[in-house]
Amino acid sequence: DVKVTQSSRYLVKRTGEKVFLECVQDMDHENMFWYRQDPGLGLRLIYFSYDVKMKEKGDIPEGYSVSREKKERFSLILESASTNQTSMYLCASSKQGLGHSPLHFGNGTRLTVT
Amino acid sequence: DAKTTQPPSMDCAEGRAANLPCNHSTISGNEYVYWYRQIHSQGPQYIIHGLKNNETNEMASLIITEDRKSSTLILPHATLRDTAVYYCIVRVGTTNAGKSTFGDGTTLTVKP
Numbered sequence: 001d002v003k004v005t006q007s008s009r010y011l012v013k014r015t016g017e018k019v020f021l022e023c024v025q026d027m028d029h030e031n032m033f034w035y036r037q038d039p040g041l042g043l044r045l046i047y048f049s050y051d052v053k054m055k056e057k058g059d060i061p062e063g064y065s066v067s068r069e070k071k072e073r074f075s076l077i078l079e080s081a082s083t084n085q086t087s088m089y090l091c092a093s094s095k096q097g098l099g100h101s102p103l104h105f106g107n108g109t110r111l112t113v114t
Numbered sequence: 115d116a117k118t119t120q121p122p123s124m125d126c127a128e129g130r131a132a133n134l135p136c137n138h139s140t141i142s143g144n145e146y147v148y149w150y151r152q153i154h155s156q157g158p159q160y161i162i163h164g165l166k167n168n169e170t171n172e173m174a175s176l177i178i179t180e181d182r183k184s185s186t187l188i189l190p191h192a193t194l195r196d197t198a199v200y201y202c203i204v205r206v207g208t209t210n211a212g213k214s215t216f217g218d219g220t221t222l223t224v225k226p
Binding site: 004032033035040041042043044045059090092101103104105106107108 | 148150155156157158159160163201205214215216217218219
C-alpha cells in the first residue's frame with residue numbers, strides 16, 4: 001500500500017514563527033501536493049511539485065513556500081505564521097505519466113496559530 | 115481541469131444502495147473522473163476512477179453517461195462506516211502534476 005506520512009498530526013505555533021510541515025511518501029511518486037482544508041471551503045491547492053527541485057503554485061500560494069530536495073519528501077513552509085493559516089493541511093502524492101493516476105493522501109496536520 | 119457539481123448532502127438507509135451524482139459538464143476528452151471519500155479526521159481516500167466506460171471495484175461502481183457530462187458513484191450496500199464526505203473530481207493524466215481541484219463534496223449519512 002502507498003503510504004504518505006505527515007510528520008505531525010497536531011501543531012500549535014505562535015504568530016510570526018517559521019513553520020515547517022513535512023511529508024514523505026514511500027512509493028517513488030513523482031508528483032506531490034499540498035492542500036489546506038477549511039470548513040465550507042473544501043480542499044484548496046497550495047503548491048505542487050512534479051519533480052525534485054520543481055514547484056508550481058496552486059490556487060492559494062500566498063504566505064507559503066515549498067521545498068522538494070528529495071523525491072520522497074515535500075515540505076511546506078510558512079515563513080511567518082499568521083492566525084489565518086490555522087487549518088488542516090493535507091499532503092498527497094501521485095505517479096506521473098499518461099492515463100490514470102490517483103492521488104494518495106496523508107492523514108493531515110492540524111495547525112493552530114495563536 | 116473541469117469543475118464538478120455535487121449535492122451538498124444525502125441520506126441513505128443501511129444496507130441499501132447509495133447513489134451519489136456528480137455533474138462535470140465541461141469535462142475534456144482526456145480528463146478522468148475520480149471519486150474520493152473522506153472520513154472525519156482522516157485524509158481523502160481514493161475510491162474509483164473512469165474515463166468513458168463504467169467501472170467496478172471492491173468498493174464501488176462508477177457509471178459515466180455517454181456524453182461524459184455526469185457520473186454516479188454507487189455504493190451497493192451502504193454501511194454505517196460509509197458515512198463520509200464524497201468528492202468527485204476530474205483530472206488530466208499527463209506527464210506533469212495535473213492540478214486537481216476539490217469542491218465541497220457530498221456528505222453522505224448512512225442511517226440504521
